[in-house]
Amino acid sequence: MSRPLEGIRILDFSHVLAGPFATRILGDMGADVVKINSAARAVGANKATHPFYIMWNRNKRALAVNMSSEEGRETCRKLCEKADIVIDNFSVGVLDRWGVGYESTRKVNPGVIYIQMSGMGEGGPWSKFVTYAPTIHAIAGLTALTGVPGRSDIGIGFSYNDHQAGLHGAVAILAALESRQNLGRGQRIDMSQFEVGVNFSGPSLLDYFVNNNSSEPTGNKLPYDIAAPHACYPCAGVSGDAVVDERWVAIACMTDEQWGAFKGVMGNPAWADESVFDSASGRVENVTRLDEGVTKYTQTLSPEDIMVACQKVGVPAGVVQNAEDLVERDPQLKQSGFLHTDEGEYGKFGVTYSDKLPFQFEATPCDIYERVHRVGEDNVAVLQDWLDMSEADVKQAEEAGTLK
Amino acid sequence: MAETKGALAGLRILDLCDERGIYGAKMLADLGADVVRPEPPEGDSLRKRGPHSEDENATPVSLWHAFFASNRRFFSLDPENAEGQKQLQKLVDRADIVLSCDGAFAVDAAQLEAAQSRRPELVVVDTTSFGREGPWADYLAPDLVAAALGGVCAVTGDADTPPLKGFGELNFMVSGVYVAIAALSALNHVRQSGEGQRVNLSVHESIVSCLEHVLMAYWYHESLPSTPRIFPRRGSLHWSDSYVVMKAKGGSIMVTPIPDIEAQIFWLVEQDAHQDLLEEKYSDPRQIMATTRRVMEVLQDWVATQDVEPLFLTAQEKHMPYGWVLSIEHVANNPQLKARDWFVPYDLAGAATTGPGAPYLFSETPWTMGSYGDTGADTQALLDEMGWGDAS
Missing domain, CATH: 3.40.50.10540 (Crotonobetainyl-coa:carnitine coa-transferase; domain 1)
Structure with a gap:
């Protein structure tokens, strides 16, 4: 039983998170992902011993190429001729300058699919702008919208858009592979990480264009719909004064029936029986008093106990889980073995850790999770497989400095 | 059809x-x-x-x-x-x-x-x-x-x-x-x-x-200088301590001295807003974390005096990945998207x-x-x- 993308060859010039996340998921599903790196570029988060690199580059083979040498660029040109997919997240034009751009490659490999995951896309007054995820979050509207009313300085607490750009890149690649079956040729995909980010505010943008409304942050309230209680509530169980020690539970009553059941969970306190709380609109109008009442209930209990009591009677509730909760306690992740150690030992780290694919194929299981490879670790294997080079020729190129 | x-x-x-x-x-x-x-x-x-x-x-x-x-x-x-x-x-x-x-x-x-x-x-x-x-x-x-x-x-x-x-x-x-x-x-x-x-x-x-640093820090915090095992919520401050949203005149802006902290210090010197950043201790590569923290503090002071839009555009001209915090209205009228x-x-x-x-x-x-x-x-x-x- 082969994995669903066995036989697909991917040449991966990408770095940091967005591009490597796209190719990681394709490698997990069996694609032969060859990651190009070099001694010169392997610094900071691109260093093969940096945890950031370890996290996003499992299930890939590592080829070291010195792109400042003509021989190195020639090796890459030949690899491009054999690739199904070539991916990069450089600024526009870098691969062209190396002589491995789409236009030159497709003449000899018409089936090739190129995807460029640049920050701003090709063309336009901002096309040369430099972006990391926090930049994209800011200019795409995500920072302004994720927060509490009156504040535009909070935003999402992690690089959401980097992951999403990677996942959107994977969708684009897979769609182009399907399209190649019909077209008989590959194509080029211009993906702007900025535009991926803007897309997430789709309903709000339509609200602007149709109604001239510019959405504002709403905390944990639904921005356009009515539901209450719908918030995170403080709980008991705090071991210190630091924010990191706080314990919280999220409770979301999406229907009047769930509110009725939740009143029972709280022991039917008198305040909750006031008629103003009978309807969702009444609860939203009186949300300050509602939340005060709910907090009186939650603050003496653990979030785990509240979650279990709520879920038992069909009320959506969940612990606000931090990293320790996810890794050490989450029984659902434990049951599926979602967080695990990769196969193989990796230098001073010994074992490395990662998550698995969040979906399982019943006929073509993807259960190989091989550790990250050192820069150039697979020089011989890759160049033998892709270019029929002999081991002696590869060693010679390594000694000449072409493959390092 | x-x-x-x-x-x-x-x-x-x-x-x-x-x-x-x-x-x-x-x-x-x-x-x-x-x-x-x-x-x-x-x-x-x-x-x-x-x-x-x-x-x-x-x-x-x-x-x-x-x-x-x-x-x-x-x-x-x-x-x-x-x-x-x-x-x-x-x-x-x-x-x-x-x-x-x-x-x-x-x-x-x-x-x-x-x-x-x-x-x-x-x-x-x-x-x-x-x-x-x-x-x-x-x-x-x-x-x-x-x-x-x-x-x-x-x-x-x-x-x-x-x-x-x-x-x-x-x-x-x-x-x-x-x-x-x-x-x-x-x-x-x-x-x-x-x-x-x-x-x-x-x-x-x-x-x-898709939690970026959350699991990474838990598993590898010993390999990451000054990185806690568990991160709390802390506004816009990035896990690396080097990106944060600051107040400027007329709006907010995500500011970072990454990837070229020397270029950022040079720009502050050009603006005569560098405070003590020319002291020798801030050029010691072994003290990069402390230097970054101090640069962020100096930037807070300086950014507050700058108009947000020209600050953003000038930073980007200098290849610094600042990000103007845009509202939906601004996004809907963005010149890059229009172009x-x-x-x-x-x-x-x-x-x-x-x-x-x-x-x-x-x-x-x-x-x-x-x-x-x-x-x-x-x-x-x-x-x-x-x-x-x-x-x-």
Whole structure:
């Protein structure tokens, strides 16, 4: 039983998170992902011993190429001729300058699919702008919208858009592979990480264009719909004064029936029986008093106990889980073995850790999770497989400095 | 007929998703697949999701639904009666891929296991909140609860706010993208082998897989200088301590001295705003963390005196990845998006407007936005295509 993308060859010039996340998921599903790196570029988060690199580059083979040498660029040109997919997240034009751009490659490999995951896309007054995820979050509207009313300085607490750009890149690649079956040729995909980010505010943008409304942050309230209680509530169980020690539970009553059941969970306190709380609109109008009442209930209990009591009677509730909760306690992740150690030992780290694919194929299981490879670790294997080079020729190129 | 020239032209998909998977169905529909979305005769419950159009002379349209159910063909049926059940089976039998979420409309009636037995080439992507087994398998998790359990809320928000979820549908847009990836990967296997299959997708695992530093810090904090094992929520301050939103004149801006801290210090010197940054201790590469912290402090003072827009544009001219914190109104009028013709025309049940465009541009197979229809708008056309009058 082969994995669903066995036989697909991917040449991966990408770095940091967005591009490597796209190719990681394709490698997990069996694609032969060859990651190009070099001694010169392997610094900071691109260093093969940096945890950031370890996290996003499992299930890939590592080829070291010195792109400042003509021989190195020639090796890459030949690899491009054999690739199904070539991916990069450089600024526009870098691969062209190396002589491995789409236009030159497709003449000899018409089936090739190129995807460029640049920050701003090709063309336009901002096309040369430099972006990391926090930049994209800011200019795409995500920072302004994720927060509490009156504040535009909070935003999402992690690089959401980097992951999403990677996942959107994977969708684009897979769609182009399907399209190649019909077209008989590959194509080029211009993906702007900025535009991926803007897309997430789709309903709000339509609200602007149709109604001239510019959405504002709403905390944990639904921005356009009515539901209450719908918030995170403080709980008991705090071991210190630091924010990191706080314990919280999220409770979301999406229907009047769930509110009725939740009143029972709280022991039917008198305040909750006031008629103003009978309807969702009444609860939203009186949300300050509602939340005060709910907090009186939650603050003496653990979030785990509240979650279990709520879920038992069909009320959506969940612990606000931090990293320790996810890794050490989450029984659902434990049951599926979602967080695990990769196969193989990796230098001073010994074992490395990662998550698995969040979906399982019943006929073509993807259960190989091989550790990250050192820069150039697979020089011989890759160049033998892709270019029929002999081991002696590869060693010679390594000694000449072409493959390092 | 939804025949297009998109990348997925000719692919037939049945969309039985709720919020947890609908974004994946949208992605495939916008890429040109023929995606049919059944709904009850009274209309998809997601048509009630706001925001709605506010034209007092027209019936309100759910803009949420128009976005997430774009490029669909809507089929009205009642799975409780024999005719509806038969129509549903015909829709299943014409599909290459079925996307389902447990408990969503018509999923149980679709009898997908039997359909897979009849047609081994069929792909089914089944989305559940926590997986089909396990202690939380029956737990209910709307967006806020999914975000809390998935690790999002613990690191989003500030010390003086509660933990926060992302705005709108950010969490289910993660599970949604994975739905599209799972479907197309399984399709690739069908193309190679003829073999379809079921793919089981967990929303919880999807969200946990996209937390950037959260798990990394827990597992590898000993290898990362000054990095705590568990991060609290701390506003916009990045885990590396080198990106944060600052107040400028006329707005907020995400400021960072990364990747070239020397260039940032030089710019502050040019502006005579460097304070003590020319002291020797700040040029010691071994003290880079302390230098970064001090540069951030000096930047706070200086940024507060600068007008936000020219500051942003000048920083970017200098290849510094500052990010102006833009409102939706600013995004809707953004010059980069305008230059790339990113916003596209929308036809919302007869009303013309403008809306979000493609997250990727294909050189050979255009992404298109078709018109959006009312409840069951394509039922008759699909019945005709399926030869309903003849067959039934």
